[in-house]
Amino acid sequence: MEELVRGLPKLPSLKSIRHLTPLAKQEYRNGLLYLSPWILGFLAFTLIPMIATLIFSFMNIKITDGVLNPPQFVGFDNYETLFGDPQVWNMRPNSTPGSLWITIRFGLIALPVGILLPLGLALMMNNKHLKGQSFFRSMFYMPYIIPFVASVFLWGGILNPETGWVNRTLIALGIPKENTPGWANDINWVYPTYVIMGIWGIGNAMLTMLAGIQGVPTDLYDAAEVDGAGKLATFWNVTFPMISPVIFYNLVLSVVGLFQYFLVPLVINAGTGRPGGATMFYNLYLYKTFFTNQNMSYGSTLAWILFLVILVVTVVMFATARYWVYYASDKG
């Protein structure tokens, strides 16, 4: 990550390779040999398919009414369709929006929770008054290793609007039944519901943040105390900068994961977008376009737009990282 924040290294020129000493040439060959499994895999399973996807997106390969259209180049037709596709772009404020907005709407809840909750838990674990720290650490981490298919069914049961424990508890606490959340059945509550269903995935982020917090040298805290800094100021000026690389790392992974989010709705609703299309996430729409509607070219177009969106977002994140992410090696 640090390397990426600092910017890309230059590609070696051919000239510099030609002028290597025999010993260096030997090392060059050996190095490439050991890298070869990855280089081959990268070409076969990443680079070539990416290019193929790009080419498909300018063609018209689809199966309509059971017949494969004769593949032909159609220029930017698919991109034109995409930018006019109500199922991608429609904002529909009072109803279910297009799939890109659905993804973003979900992210507005999922991203803060995905960062703040593990951070809060890590701070809780780091509290000097806590007894049995290692026990709690293990138990909060443990659900992370549970297959998501299973955890979705567990949370789905507990959040059932009619029979789930959460709503039963709310009713027992005196909240009228008509005011209890409809959870996965409600087009507005469905996003928080999916966030809760994914809450068991925070263990990794929590542990890395905890390790980061514990890695802060104690003399920094001592210095802050001498300066008379309060708890909040200490956190903001000492702890936060020291763990900012960890937070940044988790943030980038969360954002990338967000744009690709679709397995949970695929398992819960078999990809129907229930309720009322509110869970037709962008990537799910892509999946349906290729696998169910057999439109390979339009699916490829959706995929490349997704790639470009993620690329832009990550580049922006890395560009802004220099201003708030603190790498200890900057000190020197």
Place this chain on the structure above:
Amino acid sequence: MDAVLRKTKLKKGLNATFVTTVTAAVLAIFLMPFLYMILTSLKTQTQITILGAPFWPAAPAQYTYEGEDLGTYTYQMDLGGTMSDVIIDMNDYVGRDLDMYMVPIDGEIQNLALLKGYNSASVFLDPQDPAAGPFMWTGYYKGLERGWEISPTWQNYTDVWELINYPRMLWNTFFYAFTTTIGILVSCIVVAFGFSRFRFPGRDFLFIVLISTIFLPGAVTIIPTFTFFSQIGWVGTWLPLIVPSFFANAYDTFLLRQYFMTLPRELDEAAYMDGASPFRVLWSVIIPQSYPAIVAVTIFHVVWAWNDYFGPLIYLSTKMDSQPISVALARFNGIYGQQPQYIQAGALMTLLLPVILFFAAQRFFVQGIVITGVEK
């Protein structure tokens, strides 16, 4: 002096109690679904479909009428706006299992057996005194609570074991995890060695490319990849899932490379002095020192394989007998969705092994995460 010390000690103790209690409460909520899963997995289908049933596994109480009284009784009640006669012949109820309801009579709750219910009134029998004959109660029986007895149904587990073909699915999952772990270990160790122990032009560039693939959306490669695998007839076999694992992935390569970087180079150099080849150095110097990282990669990968859904879903859709447990569980949910007790029992069977693995190998999980997460 003593009092002050005691006061700080007390304060410390109170703080510890408070913080630990709050944390424990948060943990309890966090892990609540486990309790839900276990309790639900032991319920009967009957309990599932009764409104207002308890959250613990229970069976509705019933009463079998022995025929203590065989009279015929007539009651007047309001049926759809007109007063009509309802006739109860006790002969009809002999030997029948009657549902029990908690009926409020004169401010007291009585546990009574229902003979015949209508919207406006119902006819009940008191099991304590069946010979006294039936009586009419004005009110709606479907609004009453039922009587319940604790009754866990362990048979749900044996049912699911067979229905989901658990041994087979477990074997598939194990096979998938095992073969791909071998692929990951062989390829990632080799590649990580290349990245950490050789200096050559373009290495850092390639390393950045490697890291970048972590952020690459799978969607941008899946369409041609799936099409290609289907063209060469690999769809419906394990090959599209296993073969790519032999070509290294960014995540595990990175973890191993970070670990290799921490190993001192003196031992490598000594081996090279003795005329060892790079492979010899990897095999006899690097690998023996790297067990913690290798174990971490192994268990992470096993957990990943247990969780993997999409790959097996699309590549094994034509070979249901070969699917791993998570795909099988999702399909099982589609077919047995009306039996939540089965779904929860199936979920428990799915998560049991990873949980056991976790508690057996906790130490390595924590180490591995720290290597990948913090040093990035």
Place this chain on the structure above:
Amino acid sequence: MKKTLYVLMALVVASAMVLTSCGGGGGGPVQIRWFVGLGTGTDPAQVEVEQALVDEFNATHDNIELILEVVPYDSARDTLATQIAAGEGPDVIGPVGWAGSNAFFGQWLELSPYMDDFDTSEYDPALIDMYISDEGQLGLPFLVFPAAIFYIPAMFDEAGLNYPPAEYGEAYVMPDGASVTWDYDAFTEVARLLTIDANGLNATQEGFDRNAIVQYGFHPTWSGHPSYIGAFHATPSYYTGSAGSYETAIPDAWKDAWEWYYDGIWGNQPFMPNGAVAGSPEFGSGNTFNSGKIAMTITNLWYTCCLGDFASAGNEFQFGAIPVGADGQVHSRVDADTFRAWKGSAHPAEAFEVLAFLIGPVGTEYLVVGHGDLAAAYGGFPSLPDYQQPYLDSTGANYPFVTTWDTILAGLAYPDVPSAEGYMPNWNEGWARIQTFGDLMNNTEGLNLATEIATLEADLTVIFNK
């Protein structure tokens, strides 16, 4: 040492390949895959019968090994599309109705080259013709499913209401003694009187508590797709125009039916469960009528497949006539299911052999009549005349309380022509989009339905022309 590395890698890759590809094996019987999931047939009790039939087939056929693949209904179209995209489609698919057949338009094997030994003389010629399209004979008759009201007489008794008419054209007598036409107004009134809260009040009464409903008057179990709701009120239609310039053409009567449906869930006097209630375990997790808490449902004969819990809890049902629509006509639906073969099958002759077996006497006996201790898997009226009476006898034995099956069989006279599942361009996506609209109605209070319908129509026009 470099060599050792290569050798090691090659060995591991090779061994993995050997490990994974074993079981492919040449020679031996031809493997034929039978895919279940596009229609009825995925209920656990049905799967048991299907497996028994597969075992029977394999025991009596040396040349073919039949393999059963059961996929949940919700994901079946995705799975089948994935398989077909991979060129690995199943050989035999079914039971499949018009919906599944249109979803995979163009994928079906033309059967006539294999039908030399197949005797079509037993069938009603109209049924054979039904499966002929531009591409030829794409199917052979197997089952038809007329529709009716399924209702629980005990609930009518408890409320002091008359039962729905058992014959078409018969009037209905309201509690106040008025004799009325059995139309959707009468039906709605009855459904409201049968929707009862925990205090015993019905939906028309003062003080009715809509948050404590213990019993609903109506829910179209597994027939709640807006196209089905529409088809029970008026003749289906989806589009006009030709390729490139299709226009959505949803009948106005369907829009009225959807308003009626929406009002039934969210209106002042509800008589239908919303999505959350219908999906809750207490109301059968979607199989609502089976929970015994729904007084009436409107669905097809195939629904007799899945009433196991209903009957074992001691409930009884009867059939009633479908109400007349706003135009004064009865609009019912007749589904027809059969087995089809995939055009891309590597073994079309063997696939046809299996298909003929499934729709033939042995298949019909197992699947429709019931074999030995096994109950029938599919509740459908068989097209083979010899099995029609045995079917009625066996299903009558399963549901001994049903006084007459004539009511539901009379529904055969009111088919949906064209079918509610009839062709529209880009069928899969269009059908799913309409379903999404249905989900929205089921789960969302306070919608402006006219706006949502306009959005649906706009989206459908885009989908038709994609």
